[in-house]
Amino acid sequence: MTMDEPGTIYFTGTAGAGKTTFVRAFADWMEHAGYEATVVNLDPGNESTTLDPAIDIREWVQLADIQDEYGLGPNGAQVAAADMIALKIFDVKQAIAELKTDYVLVDTPGQIELFAFREASKAVVDALSGDRSQIAFLFDPALARAPAGFVSLLLLSATVEFRFRLPMINVLTKADVLTAEQLGELARWAEDPEELYDAVTRASPTPDIQLSTELFRAIQSVGPLGGLVPTSAKEGTGLEAFYQSAQRVFAGGEDLEPSHAAEPE
Numbered sequence: 175m176t177m178d179e180p181g182t183i184y185f186t187g188t189a190g191a192g193k194t195t196f197v198r199a200f201a202d203w204m205e206h207a208g209y210e211a212t213v214v215n216l217d218p219g220n221e222s223t224t225l226d227p228a229i230d231i232r233e234w235v236q237l238a239d240i241q242d243e244y245g246l247g248p249n250g251a252q253v254a255a256a257d258m259i260a261l262k263i264f265d266v267k268q269a270i271a272e273l274k275t276d277y278v279l280v281d282t283p284g285q286i287e288l289f290a291f292r293e294a295s296k297a298v299v300d301a302l303s304g305d306r307s308q309i310a311f312l313f314d315p316a317l318a319r320a321p322a323g324f325v326s327l328l329l330l331s332a333t334v335e336f337r338f339r340l341p342m343i344n345v346l347t348k349a350d351v352l353t354a355e356q357l358g359e360l361a362r363w364a365e366d367p368e369e370l371y372d373a374v375t376r377a378s379p380t381p382d383i384q385l386s387t388e389l390f391r392a393i394q395s396v397g398p399l400g401g402l403v404p405t406s407a408k409e410g411t412g413l414e415a416f417y418q419s420a421q422r423v424f425a426g427g428e429d430l431e432p433s434h435a436a437e438p439e
């Protein structure tokens with residue numbers, strides 16, 4: 175690890191999970207706390223008027239141009255763009271290096287499949303990431319508050335980890351829309367797969383026991399979530415706790431990768 179290498183955090187999660195809003199809120203929090211952070215937008219379809227990234231992929235890759243040039247609709251253009259980003263990534267990397275920042279906060283495409291499931295994204299992350307990189311996976315309460323939704327997000331988070339092989343932090347967004355009771359429940363599910371299993375079986379009276387059991391065996395062998403940091407970008411809560419979690423990962427480097435990533439003794 176070189177000390178002048180910035181710490182990079184990629185923010186991912188399902189469409190509407192709050193990635194863009196969180197990146198802006200966290201960048202503001204960091205600035206107030208006296209840290210140097212640079213916001214990078216890797217979402218060519220970003221429509222946020224508030225993100226205000228220092229480096230923006232739309233300088234290099236424009237959806238409207240791709241639609242015109244290749245006769246594609248909006249979805250096709252998004253897919254083509256995901257691959258084109260990889261071709262421009264060394265320009266992005268150069269632009270980041272010139273800013274000499276301590277932290278790089280990367281907003282990723284709204285549709286998670288464009289980031290998580292495409293070979294090009296692996297190339298993008300490999301090219302941008304130094305030794306100090308991690309992924310924040312954002313849990314949207316709209317999905318996470320039902321047991322089945324929570325399980326789906328867990329599996330998606332594990333898929334992202336499997337693809338990128340980077341340390342992960344799981345973050346609950348929009349905590350302000352949940353009651354204290356709901357927050358407590360989500361925290362228990364995050365800590366204890368048995369609690370989650372009970373909730374899933376309670377929620378569906380005739381669960382596919384075989385499938386649920388196998389899925390939970392997989393979740394358990396992947397290991398505990400390592401917590402779910404509750405945050406609200408709207409109210410500015412949980413941002414310091416998120417910073418501390420990210421900091422622990424950066425400080426520990428290899429040693430602090432999730433426990434299940436470690437080789438058996």
Ligand SMILES: Nc1nc2c(ncn2[C@@H]2O[C@H](COP(=O)(O)OP(=O)(O)O)[C@@H](O)[C@H]2O)c(=O)[nH]1
Nearest residue numbers: 189190191192193194195196284348406407408
């Ligand atoms: N209540 C609440 N809404 C939020 C919060 N963060 C984001 N949102 C809303 O969730 C929606 C999606 O947010 P956005 O950041 O665009 O999600 P993205 O698609 O993951 O980038 C927007 O309507 C936001 O205003 C939050 O902390 N609290």
Ligand SMILES: [Mg+2]
Nearest residue numbers: 193194217284
């Ligand atoms: Mg977004």
